[in-house]
Amino acid sequence: MSISTEQPNEVVRRSAAPPPKRRAISWTQRPGWMSQHLGTALVGAALGYWLGHWFGNYISSDYSYVANSGQNSIADTLALVMGVVGWLAGIGVLNYPLAKIAGREGKELEDVKDWTRYVRLSSDHKVVGLQYVVSVLLFFFTAGLLAMAIRTELLSPTFHMFSADTYIKIVSEHGTMMMMMASSIVVGPLGNYLVPLMIGSRRMAFPRIEAFSFWLFTAGYLVIFSALPYGGFPTGWTGYAPLANQAGPGMVSYLFGFAIIGVAMAAAGFNIAITIVNYRAPGMTWSRVPAFVWGILATAGLMTLATPSLFVAGLFGILDHTVLTTFYVAEHGGSSYLWENLFWFFGHPEVYIMALPGFGIVAELLPVFARKPLFAFKVVVAGELGVAVLSFFVWQHHIFQSGIDPSMRPLYMLTTELISIPTGFIFLVGMGTLYKAKIRFTVPMLFCFAFFFNFLIGGVSGVFQSDVPVNVTVHGGFFVLSHFHYTILGGLVFAFFGGLYYWLPLMTGLEINKKLSLIQFWTMFVFFNLTFFPMLIIGLLGQPRRVFTYARALTGLNDFASVSAFCLGASFLLFAWTLAYSLVINPKKSPLNPWDSLGLEWQTAQPVPVHNFERIPVIMTDPYHYSEEGAPKLADFGGGSSARESSVPPTDNETVLR
Amino acid sequence: MSGENEMTTASSQPNFPGGTPEEREFEMTTDSSQTSFPRGTPEEREFEFRAHVGAMWSGSRLFIAMYTFLLASVCFAYFYLRSSNNAQLWRPHNVTAPLYYGWAIYILLLFTALMALFGQTRFRKGSVNDWQIAGWAGVLSGLVALFLQIFEFTKVPFNPGSSAYASIFIGFACINCLTIFAGTYWLETTLARSLRIRKELGGTNPELSTAFTARSLRANVSAMTYFWGYIALSSTLFLWMFYRF
Numbered sequence: 001m002s003i004s005t006e007q008p009n010e011v012v013r014r015s016a017a018p019p020p021k022r023r024a025i026s027w028t029q030r031p032g033w034m035s036q037h038l039g040t041a042l043v044g045a046a047l048g049y050w051l052g053h054w055f056g057n058y059i060s061s062d063y064s065y066v067a068n069s070g071q072n073s074i075a076d077t078l079a080l081v082m083g084v085v086g087w088l089a090g091i092g093v094l095n096y097p098l099a100k101i102a103g104r105e106g107k108e109l110e111d112v113k114d115w116t117r118y119v120r121l122s123s124d125h126k127v128v129g130l131q132y133v134v135s136v137l138l139f140f141f142t143a144g145l146l147a148m149a150i151r152t153e154l155l156s157p158t159f160h161m162f163s164a165d166t167y168i169k170i171v172s173e174h175g176t177m178m179m180m181m182a183s184s185i186v187v188g189p190l191g192n193y194l195v196p197l198m199i200g201s202r203r204m205a206f207p208r209i210e211a212f213s214f215w216l217f218t219a220g221y222l223v224i225f226s227a228l229p230y231g232g233f234p235t236g237w238t239g240y241a242p243l244a245n246q247a248g249p250g251m252v253s254y255l256f257g258f259a260i261i262g263v264a265m266a267a268a269g270f271n272i273a274i275t276i277v278n279y280r281a282p283g284m285t286w287s288r289v290p291a292f293v294w295g296i297l298a299t300a301g302l303m304t305l306a307t308p309s310l311f312v313a314g315l316f317g318i319l320d321h322t323v324l325t326t327f328y329v330a331e332h333g334g335s336s337y338l339w340e341n342l343f344w345f346f347g348h349p350e351v352y353i354m355a356l357p358g359f360g361i362v363a364e365l366l367p368v369f370a371r372k373p374l375f376a377f378k379v380v381v382a383g384e385l386g387v388a389v390l391s392f393f394v395w396q397h398h399i400f401q402s403g404i405d406p407s408m409r410p411l412y413m414l415t416t417e418l419i420s421i422p423t424g425f426i427f428l429v430g431m432g433t434l435y436k437a438k439i440r441f442t443v444p445m446l447f448c449f450a451f452f453f454n455f456l457i458g459g460v461s462g463v464f465q466s467d468v469p470v471n472v473t474v475h476g477g478f479f480v481l482s483h484f485h486y487t488i489l490g491g492l493v494f495a496f497f498g499g500l501y502y503w504l505p506l507m508t509g510l511e512i513n514k515k516l517s518l519i520q521f522w523t524m525f526v527f528f529n530l531t532f533f534p535m536l537i538i539g540l541l542g543q544p545r546r547v548f549t550y551a552r553a554l555t556g557l558n559d560f561a562s563v564s565a566f567c568l569g570a571s572f573l574l575f576a577w578t579l580a581y582s583l584v585i586n587p588k589k590s591p592l593n594p595w596d597s598l599g600l601e602w603q604t605a606q607p608v609p610v611h612n613f614e615r616i617p618v619i620m621t622d623p624y625h626y627s628e629e630g631a632p633k634l635a636d637f638g639g640g641s642s643a644r645e646s647s648v649p650p651t652d653n654e655t656v657l658r
Numbered sequence: 659m660s661g662e663n664e665m666t667t668a669s670s671q672p673n674f675p676g677g678t679p680e681e682r683e684f685e686m687t688t689d690s691s692q693t694s695f696p697r698g699t700p701e702e703r704e705f706e707f708r709a710h711v712g713a714m715w716s717g718s719r720l721f722i723a724m725y726t727f728l729l730a731s732v733c734f735a736y737f738y739l740r741s742s743n744n745a746q747l748w749r750p751h752n753v754t755a756p757l758y759y760g761w762a763i764y765i766l767l768l769f770t771a772l773m774a775l776f777g778q779t780r781f782r783k784g785s786v787n788d789w790q791i792a793g794w795a796g797v798l799s800g801l802v803a804l805f806l807q808i809f810e811f812t813k814v815p816f817n818p819g820s821s822a823y824a825s826i827f828i829g830f831a832c833i834n835c836l837t838i839f840a841g842t843y844w845l846e847t848t849l850a851r852s853l854r855i856r857k858e859l860g861g862t863n864p865e866l867s868t869a870f871t872a873r874s875l876r877a878n879v880s881a882m883t884y885f886w887g888y889i890a891l892s893s894t895l896f897l898w899m900f901y902r903f
Contacts, residue, residue, distance in 0.1 A: 100851070101846065101847060101850060102854075103847070103849075103850030103852075205709070205713040274713045277712070277713075278713040304720060304724050309734075312728060313731070315833070316735065316829050323828065324817075324818055325828050326819045326821075326822065326825050327825050330745065332747055333739065333748055333821045333823075334739060335742050338735055341734070616698075616702050616706075
């Protein structure tokens with residue numbers, strides 16, 4: 001395929017004619033405070049909440065079970081549902097589907113150029129990506145504060161800051177918010193921002209679905225946060241029945257919040273997967289698709305297919321609370337194990353929804369800083385796809401101790417152990433890429449090294465937990481807790497931070513302060529390990545999760561972990577300061593392509609134009625030909641306004657000097 | 659480009675009043691969420707348009723895959739609770755939801771799917787009126803099915819918590835409302851779009867069928883019909899599960 005760079009007669013002829021008539025944008029999207037934006041979304045949410053609550057009380061306050069319990073789950077649920085509808089209507093998500101009923105295609109969304117576009121509905125994937133950056137960090141810091149409260153409580157086994165009931169509710173809120181955040185931490189910000197740039201596309205396939213997914217994601221944050229004023233929920237992030245059925249109105253926030261986050265995830269994954277499949281630039285064959293995009297594609301597939309079962313599980317839970325169905329009540333024909341199965345059918349792919357983008361980031365960054373081609377590219381892809389497929393066949397290892405026929409255990413033990421093989425591919429590829437490399441120890445690269453270190457501990461501690469005897473022994477304790485913090489915080493979040501430091505100069509056009517970011521990395525890495533490694537020991541010594549007291553002999557280790565956790569929290573504050581200092585207080589323009597990357601996303605102009613590329617590039621090779629003599633050009637940009645016409649890799653000498 | 663022979667340029671087109679369909683499309687489309695870009699060359703616009711049509715095709719298939727996982731979760735719950743039969747309360751006294759409602763909803767959904775299929779077939783052959791009559795009949799049928807599915811909640815001979823069957827039926831009915839609404843909305847918006855396109859393109863001249871908007875509509879109709887076929891198929895399964903099994 002070839003894309004002509006010449007102006008065709010048709011276009012030349014038009015250039016002499018008056019410019020084409022632009023359609024007027026809707027008043028709802030015009031700049032100014034009278035149009036639709038975050039403020040109107042909040043007003044819509046408040047009105048919807050009030051209306052839903054009133055209507056719920058109106059239709060159900062006479063029911064005997066409502067009158068006798070003094071708790072009206074119908075009103076609470078309708079309030080949340082209408083609140084979310086009001087939120088979406090207020091921001092403008094519903095304008096387009098309503099216009100479609102009359103056969104209209106809707107008004108354009110692009111004309112706002114100032115900073116207020118970041119608090120509006122936008123169909124520009126770069127704006128949505130940056131909106132995601134802010135909101136996932138908001139999620140992260142809110143849930144991080146709750147983590148600090150947990151560690152404060154665990155400073156002493158006898159002196160208590162909180163009651164046992166409050167403690168478990170804090171733990172539950174922390175876990176749920178973190179899981180919701182982590183499910184979108186890479187796909188949301190980096191996936192949305194970078195995927196079209198990396199595949200040579202000028203747009204997303206379904207930009208309105210992309211915007212919808214973001215604003216529903218933020219609504220999910222508000223809904224799950226509403227659990228706190230509702231009195232919280234005592235089930236942990238897994239929401240197990242029958243405890244969930246006995247819980248108060250905060251449980252409805254959990255169920256509804258998780259369900260709509262599921263819909264947001266499915267919508268985001270759907271849009272990204274379809275974009276990658278259909279909008280790759282000419283010449284961008286599957287073997288030239290960057291490793292990061294492969295990781296995002298595998299994740300998007302999981303998000304699209306795994307979250308429907310979460311939605312169904314949440315819907316059934318809400319029906320149990322509102323119209324008194326008995327899905328999860330064994331005494332009335334239901335089964336609490338039904339929740340466990342539906343939840344974990346989503347929950348285990350969810351673990352890989354969190355891990356796979358991290359693999360993709362690391363595989364993308366290693367060649368840049370090793371100045372070597374990515375070792376065994378196809379093995380990375382096989383690893384990412386292998387993990388994605390196998391993740392659908394392992395969920396029952398979460399219920400080894402309950403709700404599973406013991407004779408089925410070996411099967412799930414085997415599938416769980418199998419998944420360590422494609423995961424190991426990522427390590428092999430990483431080590432192969434680093435072998436005999438002239439490594440540049442930049443901050444993003446340090447995060448990649450930290451990823452390998454942390455994920456190795458998390459992965460190894462996970463492999464033998466897949467064995468039933470070990471699983472039965474350590475189940476429900478701090479060992480498991482430490483294991484998944486090593487994989488999610490130590491793996492995914494470290495990879496995300498590495499990716500953020502790497503791509504922020506592209507996203508903002510500004511340089512991130514090197515000294516501050518270096519200090520931030522080392523404090524985060526050291527205190528992360530000092531926090532969570534002792535927890536492996538604490539777990540092996542028998543301390544259970546979700547309990548606010550423990551054996552006195554474990555006080556020293558717990559205090560050590562708590563103080564380290566506070567320092568870890570401080571490292572995240574330092575991260576916020578680093579961003580504020582580099583982007584607001586002392587902004588310095590970043591050089592074009594500061595890492596000398598061959599990635600397509602770095603080859604366009606900066607700041608990235610609205611439509612990404614002046615001309616659709618024609619891709620000629622993959623982006624990993626570092627330090628190769630006579631390497632082919634990455635792409636033909638057709639004389640457009642790309643940052644560089646050719647991407648001839650620097651020589652080794654140049655690399656070292658840089 | 660594989661489809662270069664389909665390229666339309668000003669010189670190769672017959673004279674149209676007000677310009678070629680492509681030119682009118684060019685003037686109409688300034689929104690980046692539409693199918694072409696004002697700054698694109700014809701080849702680029704064709705490339706992006708093909709990607710857009712491909713996105714509709716693969717999007718509808720992926721949407722069906724996603725919906726399959728949703729409905730499979732309902733099926734799993736049904737058979738899990740049925741086989742567990744906790745407290746012997748799967749379905750005491752073999753009480754089922756009203757059979758007449760089940761059949762009525764099923765027949766209406768089948769009719770809508772057939773109308774969508776018939777309409778699409780006629781649409782492909784250029785009989786726009788047939789497509790619209792069939793489509794609006796399908797919309798009406800879908801709306802009646804939706805009404806009956808909601809109304810059935812008031813006619814079920816059990817309380818939601820009286821048995822596992824009762825619970826799963828209520829859960830299924832909620833999801834079925836969502837399914838019927840989604841399918842009917844898609845059909846209605848496609849029909850409304852086809853009406854408006856005539857106005858936007860300025861008539862029903864057969865040559866206008868080469869315009870991006872018209873080709874996009876055909877892809878949309880095809881994807882929508884596929885989804886309705888899927889609804890009809892899944893409804894057959896659920897009719898058997900909830901009313902006959």
